[in-house]
Amino acid sequence: MLELQDVHSYYGTSYILQGVTFSVLKGKCVALLGRNGAGKTTTIHTIAGLHKAKRGSIRFKNRPLESLPPHQISRLGIGLVPQGRRIFPSLTVKENLTMPARKRKADDGGINWDLEKIYELFPVLKERENNFGTQLSGGQQQMLAIGRALMTNPEFLLMDEPSEGLAPVIIDQIGEIIVQLKEAGLSILIVEQNIALACKAADEILIMNKGKIVWSGSPDGLMANEGIQHKYLGVSS
Amino acid sequence: AGCAQSSSTSSGSGSDKGEGSSSSVKIGFILSQTGTFAPLSEGILNGFQLYLDQHNGTLGGKKVEIKVEDDEANPQVALRKYRQLVHAQKVDLLVGPISSAVAYALRDEVEKDKKVLIDANAAGDDLSWGKKSDYVYRVSFSNWQNGSNAAKYLAEQVGKKAVILAPDYPAGKEVLRAFKAAFEAAGGKVVKEIYPKLNTNDFAPYLQEAAAEKPDLIYAFFAGSDGIRFVTQYKEFGLKGKIPLAGSLEFGDELITQPTGEAAEGIIAGINYSPYLDNELNKQFVEAYKAKYGKLPNVFSVEGYDAAAMLDKAITEAGSLRSENLIKVLKGISFDSPRGPIMIDPATNNPIQNFYISKNTLKDGAIVPEVIETVEKVTMPETSPFE
C-alpha cells in the first residue's frame, strides 16, 4: 500500500533521513520507534508532503507521492495525526472536526466516519463541542486530533505519538481503537514512544536511529530482544 | 491626452551648458504633486509650460530650465526640497507652493538666502501682512480677496441673513472672516458659522443644521474633494433651489463644476477667472491650452501662466537674475492676464485684480459661470483689519 524506497531528506544542511526504506501492507499496522530526534516525525512529514525529500521514492497505491502537495496526498486517502496535536485554536471543537470532513471514497464496506461516530468514539468531545480547540485538556486535544484525521475518511492513517500525554487508561483505549480501525480496513503507520502500545497495536515494528531503519521485526521479536530495546530505545531492564 | 508633463527642460537641448551664465535661468518649483493638492500643481505646471512654449522656452530672453520638486504638502519635506533646489541645484528663483503652511515655512528661508519666490497659489493672508517679505510675490490671490469680493453684492442682491461654512483650517477661517466682515459692513448678518473638519465625507448633519436656521443664503468655501461633496450633497439633501448657495471662487471653477455638473447650477461665486471670460488674451489662452492639454484651463492653470508672464516681464525689465534687481521690478509690476489686468501691489506684494460675480448656468450640459457683475481692482488692505 505504502512504499518508501531509499528516502533521503535534509533540514537546510543537516542530513536527517539517510536512506529510509520500508513498506506498509494493506490492513496492517506498522510501528516506527526510536529516540528523540531520530527522524520519525521527519519520516511522517515526508510521506504527508509537509517536507520534501531530496531523493528516493514514496509510492502510495502505486502512485508516486514525492512531487504532490500535501492536500493532494491527503485526498488520495492519507490521514495525519500530527505530533503535538496541532489543534486549531481559532476553531471550536466541532469546527475542528467538520472543517476537514470528507465523504468516504473507497467502497470497501469500511466505516464512514462522521461527527456522530466520532462523538461516539470520544464522548467528551461532544460535551466540549463549542469550546475552542485549545481550551481542551492535553489528552482531550489528542482525541480531537485523532477524530479530525478520521473525519477525512482516510484509507491510510499516519499517527505521530498518539499516546503522548494520555492517561494509561486512555492509552489502552487508543490501542483498542487502533485495532478496531485496522479491522475496518485502515492501514496505519504509527510512531510511538510507548513500546507497550506499539507492540499491542502493530503487526510489524521498525526501529529508527539517526535517520536509518536499524531494526525491523515482529512485536514479539522486539519484546524478546532486550539488547535492541536497550541499544536503540534506551529501555533499561 | 491630458497627461501630466515631464519636469525636465522646457525646450531643446544644450540648456545646461554654462550654468549660472546669464543666458539661461533655472527655476525651481516646489509644488504638491502627490496628495489632494495634485490637480492644483498640475494646473500650475501646465500653465507655466504653455507660456514657455509660446515664448520659445525663454523668459526675459533667457532659456529656461525648470526643476520640479514634490513637497507632499508638508512644510518639513518642502524645506528639505527647498535646500536641495537652492543649494544643490542652484536654482535662480523659485515658483511655489500650493499650501500656505509651506509658504510660511519657505518665507524665512528665502529671506535668509535672498531668493525670489513667486507664490503661485498659497493664499494665506499673513504673507501680505505680518509675514510679508521683500522676496515673496504672490501672483494668485489671497484668502482675503477670495472671501470678501462677493459679500457686498450678496448682501445687497440676495439676502441679509447668512449661514457660512468652511473647513476648519486656516484658509477656511481666513476666507470666512473676510466674508463676514464685508458682508456685515454691507448690512448683512451672519447668523451661524460652521466649520466642518477638512476632508469631511458627509456634510449631511451640517446641511441640516444650516437649513434649520432658515437663512436667506448660505455662503461656503470648500476646495477640492470637499467642494465636490458639499455641492453634490447640497442638492441631494434638497437644499438646492430652496436656499441660495454662494461661495468663493472655487465654486465657479472647472475643477469643481465639471465633476459636480448640474448640482453646481445656480451657485453664485466670486471668481477671478473662468475660461469663458470675454477678453482677447483669454480666448487665445483657452485655445492654446485646449490644443495642448485637451481640456479647459482652470484658475490654477492661469496662476501658472501668469507666474511665467510676470517673470518674463520682470527679468526683461531687471535685465538680470539678481534678486536685488528683480525685487525692485516686481514691486508694482503690472501685466495683462487672461483674468484681466494685474498689478502687484507694492504695499502687500499681492496682486490687485478684478473679481467677477458670476452665477453657474447650465449650457450644453456644461456649467458656465455667467458674469453678473465685475468688481474692479480688488485690493488687500495694507495691514490686517482683524487685529
Next chain:
Amino acid sequence: MSLLRVENISKSFKTLQVLRDVSLEVNPGERHVIIGPNGAGKTTLFHCITNILPIDSGAVYLDGKEISKLPAHHLAHLGMSRTFQKNNLFGDLTVEENIHLALAAKKPYRYDIFSPLISRTDIRKETNDILEQWEISNRRHVKVKHLSYGEQRLLEVLLAMASNPKILLLDEPTSGMSPAETAQTSEMIQKLPRSVALVVVEHDMDVVFAIADRITVLHHGEVILSGSPDEVRNNEVVKEIYFGGGAKKHA
C-alpha cells in the same frame, strides 16, 4: 507547617466547573505527584495555584502567606516556580541566553539599563554551573528552537529551577520523551536537592512511582484520594478510572 496549602479552591469556565473544592498540602522538600484522567483539571489546578487563571473561591497559601491574588511575577520571588505542559521557551534565543534570563529574575540589577548583562560574573558562573551539571555545555550556543524535543523539555525544567525555588511545579515533564530520555529526566528529578519541594503532574507511571512521596488523584475536578504510592496503587477506584489495564505491571 506545610509549605504550600491549597484550600478549597474552585474554578469554572462559564458553565463548566473544572475544579471543585480542591485542597492540597505540600510539605517542604516533599515530592508530591498529581495524577488523574485527561481533563481532570490538573493543569488548571497549576494555573490556579500560580494565578495564571483567577480562582473563583478558596485560597492558596505559600509559607502561610496568602498568594491567591498575587501576580505571577511575585510568586517567583516568593520561591514558587513552574514549567508548562506545552514547551514555553524563548525559541529564538540560545540555550545560554535562556538560562541568563531565568537567572536574572532574582538579581538586584535586573532593572539596570547600562552595564551589559554578560559582564556580570555571577550570572556567567551560575550559567556555567548549570550547563556543566546537566552536561549540555556543548549546546550552549544552539538556538532553542533547533533543540530536539527532549532537550527542550529538559531546558524547560532548568529554567524553572534556575531561580532556586522552594517549590517547583512540573506539568508532565516527560511527555513526548522517548523511554531513554524519560528515564534520564526521571533520574534528574530524583536528583534535585531536597530543599526543593516538587509538585508533579505526570502520566508515566514508572516516573510517578519512582519519584512520589505522596500522590493525589484528581477526578472531575475533585480530589478523590491523597495518600502514599502504595495506597494509590491498590485503590480500586483509581485502577478503574485511571490505570486501566496498563497499570497491571504496577499493581
Next chain:
Amino acid sequence: MKKLLLGVVLLIALVFAMPLVLSDFGINLATEIYIMAIFAMSLGLIMGYAGMVSLGHAGFFGIGAYTVAVIGQHVANTYLLLLLSVVISGLIALVTGAVFIRTSKFYFLMITLAFGQLLYVLFWQLKPWTGGADGMSVSAILNFGFGEIVSPNGFYYVMGIAFIIFYILLRLFVESPAGKITKGIMENEARMSALGYNVRVYKLLAYTLSGALAGLAGALYAYFNVFVSPDLSGWMFSGQVMVMVIIGGVGTLLGPALGASVFIYLQNFMSTYTERWPMVMGALLVALVLAGKGGLIHWLQHGKSLFVARKRTGEAVSQQPVKKGEAVH
C-alpha cells in the same frame, strides 16, 4: 564590548570623514539624516527589542520639536530646552504608555496612531501658542556654551556626535539586563512573568525611553529646521519612520539608522529624476520584500559574512538557520 568599541570607532570615522566628500547640500542632508536616524533608532528600539510597533511615534517627535519652538521663545538655554523636551516627551510616554501597553500587536499600533493624531490635532488647534496648521518659526538658537551654532558644518558635527552618543546609549541598553529582559518579554511574555519579571514595568520602561529619545530627536530637528508644523506629529510621518525601521532592519540598532538615511535620500532625490517617484519607491519596497533578507542591514551583514568567509580558508560558510513558515505565536 569590543565589538561596540570597534563599531563606535567606525561610526566616528564615518561622521568625521563625510564632510571631506560631501557638498554643502550633502552636509545639510546628512545632518538631517542623523536626526532622523536617532528618531528611527528610538522607534527601532521598541519595535525590534520590545515587540511594540507604534504608528504614533511622530507624536513624541512633535512634542520635542514644539517644546523647543514654544518654550524656546522664552528660554534660551539649549541644555535646559533639550532636557525639557526629553522630560516632557518621556513623561507623556510614561503616562500614555501605562495605558497603551495593555493592548498588544495590531491594537497597540492603532491606539498609538490615535495618540499621534491627538497630538497632531492639538498642535493644529492651539493656534495662539503653536501657530496652528500654518506652523511656527523656531527662534531658539543652538548653543552649548561654545558660541551659537548656525553654520551647516556646526550643525553637522552636533547632530553627528549626538547620533553616536545615542547609538552608544541604546547599545548599552540593549545589552543591559533590562534590555535583555525586555527582549525576552517580546519573545515570550507569559514565560517571563512566570520567571518572576514584572513584565509591564519593562515594557513601559522601553516605551518611555523610546518616547523620550524621539522627543529629543524632535528637539534637535526644531533647531535644525527652524520651523515646526503639526505634520511633525502626523500619522504620515509616523508611517514613514516605521518604514525606515523596517527597510533598515527590525531587531537591530543600526538598521533603522540605515533605513532612515536611505529613505530620506530617496525621498529627496527620486522626485528630481522622475515625476513617477511614488511608483519607483513602491517598486523598491516590493523588491526589498521579495529579496527576502528582512532589512538592508542584513544585506550589509550578509556581504560582510561572505567577505569574512572567503578570507577564512577552507571553512564552510556558516549554516543559515532554516526559516519555517510558521505563523507567529
Next chain:
Amino acid sequence: MSIFLAQLLTGLAYGMLYFMIAVGLTIILGVMNVVNLAHGTLFMLGAYIAFTFINDEVNFWAALLLAVLLTAVLGLVLEKLLIKRIYGKELEQVLLTFGLSFIIADAIEWIWGTEMHTLPVPGLLSGSLSIGSTAFPLYRLFVVFIGCLLALLLWYLETKTRVGAIIRAGVDDRAMVSALGINVGLVFTGVFAFGAALAGLSGVLGGPLIGMYTGMDSEILVTSLIVVVIGGLGSWKGSFIGAIAIGVIETLGKVWFPSLSMLTVFLIMMIVLIIRPQGLFGREVA
C-alpha cells in the same frame, strides 16, 4: 425631534458606508491576518475603473460589475505573485502592501490624471425621500441596504459554509490544514481576491458619495483600519456594529461637539481600546 431622527438616520447610513468601506479589509486583516495597506488604493481603483466605463456610456450596474471583477482579478494576481510569499510575516506585509499602494495609486494618477471626479448616482436611485421637513437621498438608503446584504452574505459564508473555518484554521496552522486535504493556497487566493473585490465594490458604491481624488486612498485606509480595530480583529460582526456606532456617534458629534470632529473617530477608537484592549468583539488572544 424630526431633525434628530434625520441625523440618526444620516448617521446610520454613514455607518453603513463605513462598514462597506472596511469590510474587505476586515476579511483580509481580521480573518486572514494579512495587513493590506493597499486596501484604500483598491477602493480607489474600483471607483476609477467604473468611472471609465460609465464615461464610455456603460450602464452603472454593468460598470459596477466590471469594476468588481477587475479588482478581483487584480487581487488574485497580487496574491499569487506576491502576498502568498509573506503570510505570517507582518512587517513584510506592511512594507509590501505599502509599496503596492504607492504603485497602484501612482498608476491611477498616470492613467486618469489628477483631476477630481465623482460617479453619478444611478438614475433609479437619484431621487430623495422626504422625511418631515428634510429630504433623505434614496441612494443612501440603498447603501444601507447593500451594507445589510453584505453582512448577510458574510454570515452565510461563515456559518453555512466551511470557508470561514478553513481560513481561520489556515491562519493558525497552514501546513496542518493542507495535510488535511484542503488546498489552502487556493482558498487564500480566493479570499484575498474576494477582499479586493469588496474594496472595488465599495469604491464604486462609495464613488457617488465620496468622489475620487488623489490622496483619498490613505483616508479610506485609515478609516477602514479604525473600523476593523474597534470591532475587534477576526470579527466582521464587530466591524458591522463598530462601523454603525462610529457613523452615528460621528454624525451626532458633528452637531454636538463640532470642535472635536477632527478627532471623533480616533477618540472613539482610543476609548474602546482602553476599555477593551481587544476591540468590541475581538477574540482574546490565547
